[in-house]
Amino acid sequence: MTTTTERLVDRQVEQVLLEAATRAPSVHNSQPWRFTVGPCRIAVHADPERQLRVADAPGRALLVSCGAAVMNLRVAAEHLGFHPRVRLLPAPDDPTLVAVLEVDHRHPGAGGLGVLYPAVATRRTNRYPFSGRLVPQSVLAEVIEAVDLEHAVLRVYDDQAEVDRVVGLIRAAELDATLTVPAAAAERAHWVGRREPGEGVPAASLGPRAASVRAPFRDLAPDPDPDRERVPFEATPTIAVLSTITDQRADWVRAGMALERALLVLTRAGVSASFMNQPVELPDLRWLLRSPLTGLGQAQMLLRIGYGPPVPPTPRRPLDEVVLRSAEG
Numbered sequence: 556m557t558t559t560t561e562r563l564v565d566r567q568v569e570q571v572l573l574e575a576a577t578r579a580p581s582v583h584n585s586q587p588w589r590f591t592v593g594p595c596r597i598a599v600h601a602d603p604e605r606q607l608r609v610a611d612a613p614g615r616a617l618l619v620s621c622g623a624a625v626m627n628l629r630v631a632a633e634h635l636g637f638h639p640r641v642r643l644l645p646a647p648d649d650p651t652l653v654a655v656l657e658v659d660h661r662h663p664g665a666g667g668l669g670v671l672y673p674a675v676a677t678r679r680t681n682r683y684p685f686s687g688r689l690v691p692q693s694v695l696a697e698v699i700e701a702v703d704l705e706h707a708v709l710r711v712y713d714d715q716a717e718v719d720r721v722v723g724l725i726r727a728a729e730l731d732a733t734l735t736v737p738a739a740a741a742e743r744a745h746w747v748g749r750r751e752p753g754e755g756v757p758a759a760s761l762g763p764r765a766a767s768v769r770a771p772f773r774d775l776a777p778d779p780d781p782d783r784e785r786v787p788f789e790a791t792p793t794i795a796v797l798s799t800i801t802d803q804r805a806d807w808v809r810a811g812m813a814l815e816r817a818l819l820v821l822t823r824a825g826v827s828a829s830f831m832n833q834p835v836e837l838p839d840l841r842w843l844l845r846s847p848l849t850g851l852g853q854a855q856m857l858l859r860i861g862y863g864p865p866v867p868p869t870p871r872r873p874l875d876e877v878v879l880r881s882a883e884g
């Protein structure tokens with residue numbers, strides 16, 4: 556690492572890095588992150604004010620979201636020719652400090668993750684039905700490897716029996732009272748379908764309702780809107796479960812980095828993804844998402860992947876709302 560006092564993260568570099576970081580997916584587009592910028596580093600802090608206190612009491616989705624932002628920082632840094640060093644949860648006395656990314660002098664040419672940089676801006680959560688076209692094995696292999704490189708595991712299911720089992724878990728989660736208690740419903744309504752500009756999931760991003768309750772679909776909408784279109788979803792979707800071996804806070808950050816790396820690889824290959832995380836939020840159902848072969852792993856994210864129609868981007872907060880200037884910066 557450099558010992559120079561030269562400012563390597565100048566205003567232009569800072570802008571590229573933070574624009575990328577804030578494009579990351581986050582639970583309900585809550586964007587639960589803040590950043591401090593120093594001459595050669597950017598620190599990512601979780602913003603507990605934005606944690607979903609009911610649906611995410613342990614703060615797992617909070618740290619997964621921040622981990623996704625860390626991945627985008629790494630991708631943008633490598634795009635600029637840096638070889639960043641990242642420390643996760645480096646301060647035991649400050650649990651909100653998620654990661655510190657440090658850079659040394661730039662090298663000619665982008666680093667390995669740099670190829671994913673264009674996908675940062677074009678990645679979207681796509682809640683529309685996907686076509687019947689299968690995702691090629693070569694793409695699946697690339698995504699599985701990308702997740703593996705981030706110390707997580709991705710299992711992909713496209714056989715009817717296993718898909719039916721997972722869809723059954725999604726359905727069971729939808730019926731679970733925990734998700735419909737007034738506090739949970741109010742929390743969801745706070746973020747979904749309405750919000751201040753710059754945050755939350757806009758109504759336009761919710762997509763249509765599924766015509767069948769057996770669809771691999773999570774309707775995020777807080778209210779049953781009779782005017783919303785009902786359409787058939789793919790009967791045998793490709794489903795992917797992203798897991799980590801253990802379930803510590805560092806695993807949640809790693810799961811977020813692995814998730815975003817997987818989503819960027821998919822985006823680059825023209826493949827869409829959406830999330831169906833309800834069973835992961837309920838301990839009994841989450842347990843049933845473990846690998847049926849090995850019985851190992853802690854499910855962190857449940858994804859549906861395939862070929863969807865184009866969808867609009869979701870809004871983001873302006874950078875000056877999420878950047879805290881550090882004393883050194």
Ligand SMILES: Cc1cc2nc3c(=O)[nH]c(=O)nc-3n(C[C@H](O)[C@H](O)[C@H](O)COP(=O)(O)O)c2cc1C
Pocket residue numbers: 578579580581582583584616617619620623678679680681682755756773775829830831832833868869
């Ligand atoms: C930890 C986490 C959990 C999520 N869970 C869901 C979910 O269960 N259902 C869903 O439709 N989207 C889910 N999302 C996607 C977010 O709603 C989405 O990332 C956010 O609205 C921003 O939109 P974008 O991904 O298109 O940029 C999740 C995202 C993260 C990071």
